[in-house]
Amino acid sequence: MKLGIEFLPWEIQVEILSWLPVKTLMQFKCVCKSWKSLISNDKLFKKNHLHKSARNNHCLFTLQVGEGCYHDEDEDHCLVPCPVRRLVEDPSSLIDEDGCCNLKGKYWLIDSCNGLVCFRYTWGYTWGYDYLQGRCRFRFWNPATRLWSKKSPTLIMDRMLFGFGYDDSSDTYKVVGIAISLRGHWETAVYCMGDSCLREISSKPSLGLSPMTHWHWTVCGWLS
Numbered sequence: 734m735k736l737g738i739e740f741l742p743w744e745i746q747v748e749i750l751s752w753l754p755v756k757t758l759m760q761f762k763c764v765c766k767s768w769k770s771l772i773s774n775d776k777l778f779k780k781n782h783l784h785k786s787a788r789n790n791h792c793l794f795t796l797q798v799g800e801g802c803y804h805d806e807d808e809d810h811c812l813v814p815c816p817v818r819r820l821v822e823d824p825s826s827l828i829d830e831d832g833c834c835n836l837k838g839k840y841w842l843i844d845s846c847n848g849l850v851c852f853r854y855t856w857g858y859t860w861g862y863d864y865l866q867g868r869c870r871f872r873f874w875n876p877a878t879r880l881w882s883k884k885s886p887t888l889i890m891d892r893m894l895f896g897f898g899y900d901d902s903s904d905t906y907k908v909v910g911i912a913i914s915l916r917g918h919w920e921t922a923v924y925c926m927g928d929s930c931l932r933e934i935s936s937k938p939s940l941g942l943s944p945m946t947h948w949h950w951t952v953c954g955w956l957s
Contacts, residue, residue, distance in 0.1 A: 747771065751782050755848065755877035758782075776904065783847050811835050812842065812850070814876040834874050843871075843908065844897035850874045851897040851908060854884075871908055871924060886929045893922075 741749075750758065750771065762769040771778055812834040819826055834850070843851040854870045873882040893910035900907050906926040911919060922931040 743767075747778065751778065751785055755782075755786070759878055786848070812874075834876070834879075840872075843895045846897055846899050846906065848875060848877060849906060850876065851906075853895065853908075871926075873906070873926065882926070885924065888924065888931050 746768075750761065750768070753761070758772050762772050814833075836852070839856055840852050840854050843853055845851065850873065852872050852874065854872065855867050869888045871885040871888075874880070893912045896909045898907060898909070899905075903925075908924040908926075910922045910924070910931065912921070921934040923934060924931050
């Protein structure tokens with residue numbers, strides 16, 4: 734007698750699914766409506782899956798820029814996901830470019846978090862009062878599903894350093910920017926994924942003599 738998945742308790746099904754790779758989960762969304770709803774809409778399941786994936790899957794992103802050593806703003810380039818384990822087990826293995834992220838123009842990688850990769854696209858730099866100002870848009874890419882987020886609204890940015898992370902308290906991905914003026918003044922802002930503008934932060938960072946050594950902790954403290 735053959736038994737279907739409905740004979741397994743729902744809790745067991747959820748536990749099994751939570752250990753599967755993202756690509757497999759995307760395929761299993763077609764199995765039944767309950768699985769599709771679980772994989773697509775259940776926030777607790779997503780958090781549990783991310784927690785387990787962080788312990789098992791590690792990716793190395795290699796930015797390929799033309800044939801030269803310098804970056805050309807108008808030159809095509811791509812970002813390739815590659816499992817670190819495969820490179821460790823076989824250092825001579827070639828990186829598979831199938832499924833790479835094709836980029837063109839002034840796209841720059843900010844960071845990655847929980848499987849999402851954050852990019853910024855900048856153009857139109859001009860000198861403002863005490864700042865080098867430009868226009869900027871953010872986009873997010875999921876290497877597992879190969880899906881792009883919609884472009885963010887055009888934002889006016891100054892000479893900013895960017896960080897990207899996840900805010901568990903609001904279940905939101907955020908980009909944090911710190912602008913440094915030529916006179917040493919600081920301005921900070923946060924962009925939440927899906928928002929229409931940057932949100933300025935009134936508090937000023939206290940970074941001492943070496944700001945880059947404290948950059949990670951600054952971003953973590955300002956996510957909420």
